[in-house]
Amino acid sequence: MNQSPKKLAELYRHTLLDNVIPFWENYSIDNEYGGYFTCLDRDGSVYDTDKFTWLQARQVWTFSKLYNHVERRPNWLEVAKKGYRFLKQNGCDEKGNWYFSCNRQGEPLVQPYNIFSDCFAALGFHEYSQATGDEEARNIAVQTYRNIHDRQDNPKGKYEKSVPGTRPLKGFALPMMLSVLNLEMEDILESEQVEQSFERCTQEVMEVFWDPERKVMHEYVLEDGTFSDSYEGRLVNPGHGIEAMWFIMEIARRRSDQELIERAVDITLDLLELGWDQQYGGIYYFLDSDGHPPLQLEWTQKLWWVHLETLISLSKGYLFTGREECMEWYEKIHDYSWSHFSDEEHGEWFGYLNRRGERYTSLKGSKWKGCFHVPRAMYECWQTFEALDQQDR
Structure with a gap:
């Protein structure tokens, strides 16, 4: 191993907490309408304001996860709350199916054709409920999980474009x-x-x-x-x-x-x-x-x-x-x-x-x-290399 597990754990911890998370805290929060901007250029400048449900939910998950498993920082919970409230108010239709995207104000843009919007809504609302004890968030997570299971054999439902039976x-x-x-x-x-x-x-x-x-x-x-x-x-x-x-x-x-x-x-x-x-x-x-x-x-x-x-x-x-x-x-x-x-x-x-x-x-x-793959990988690798460091002692 070119670097010790201890040094690698520190690299991932430092990058997560001092580089990656501050980027999203500084540039992604929509303080006017709630939720997050995800279309960000290199320096954090916003180049589009549409909001994509799976990315909103992923960011709720990320900041709730940090709050639950790294440190109970009030600012992290506040960031998670921004996305949770936006999604709860705007993210799904009356049947609990999650839209693919909304405009900045929360009006739906793309129908709930993509089951992965639901998957990440369930993940995000569950982790948020763990951070806050919010019973409504927990119930929405469980109901969304059940909806996913009900749809798993036909995930796109009426939005499926292929002709049934030809190449199933x-x-x-x-x-x-x-x-x-x-x-x-x-x-x-x-x-x-x-x-x-x-x-x-x-x-x-x-x-x-x-x-x-x-x-x-x-x-x-x-x-x-x-x-x-x-x-x-x-x-x-x-x-x-x-x-x-x-x-x-x-x-x-x-x-x-x-x-x-x-x-x-x-x-x-x-x-x-x-x-x-x-x-x-x-x-x-x-x-x-x-x-x-x-x-x-x-x-x-x-x-x-x-x-x-x-x-x-x-x-x-x-x-x-x-x-x-x-x-x-x-x-x-x-x-x-x-x-x-x-x-x-x-x-x-x-x-x-x-x-x-x-x-x-x-x-x-x-x-x-x-705000998902980078912070999740930093967290997972940090924890893994800490465990490897403990093994070496």
Whole structure:
């Protein structure tokens, strides 16, 4: 290991508390209408005021999480409250389905077609209820979780564009997301439902979407779990699969299932072998499982969240197994990520690089990038390296 666990823990702690969180505190708060601005340029200047439900909820989760697990700072709880109140008032329709976006004032812009708005609303409201004891926040989180389960077999509902029956696909993202929802919310859910959901999610991620012959995690498979020889069926997002593996590791740790942890580490390493750009470094955004040209023209881009989630998976993999391959890969990803994405001058991390590792855009936040992946990774890696430091003593 190039740096000691103690030094790495301090790097992540310092970056989280003194660099990343101040950026969002200083620039994202909408003191007039509530909620947060997420379309922020490099220096924190706002370039668009639309509010995207999943990013609003992610920021509620982030500041509530800090308040609950790092330090009970009143200013962090106040930031979380800004987003909670905005979402409670404006975020969903009369049936409890969460809009994709609103304008600055809170008027809905995009219908509730995206179930991940609901997923992050449940996460954010649950964590906020843990910070405040707010019973209404807790009830909304539980009801939203139930709505997600009711929709999981047809997540887009009436907004689904595909013709039923011709090529019936199911996606990897929802069982992956339900894995972390169960981990985060199990203290307020019925234990039998949580266990059943854990079992279903683990089985789907590890047995249905993971393809041991191709050594890829498919983003889509046919409804019967078989391979679809199509653009969608061949689509691979290495970062998505790697992120899911640290969720699986945490489920396995909860169950004292060392064999499952080892399998999750194996898959992490296989996906890195597939996704690493041997010429320029960094992890590809998309690939085709059979080596054909991907449909996504941005497939060669290097994204912040892909690398951050990989740092989490590798550090946890090393903590749980001690396997040297995890630390070898960790150091490679660490060196690339910190030298390319981190912005020491203005704070936070850049989001998008081209294949050569050159900055593609100056943004720090957008419709897709908000106050979530960077702070969560800083927190998770901080805690993991502190645990490794304790092991070394």
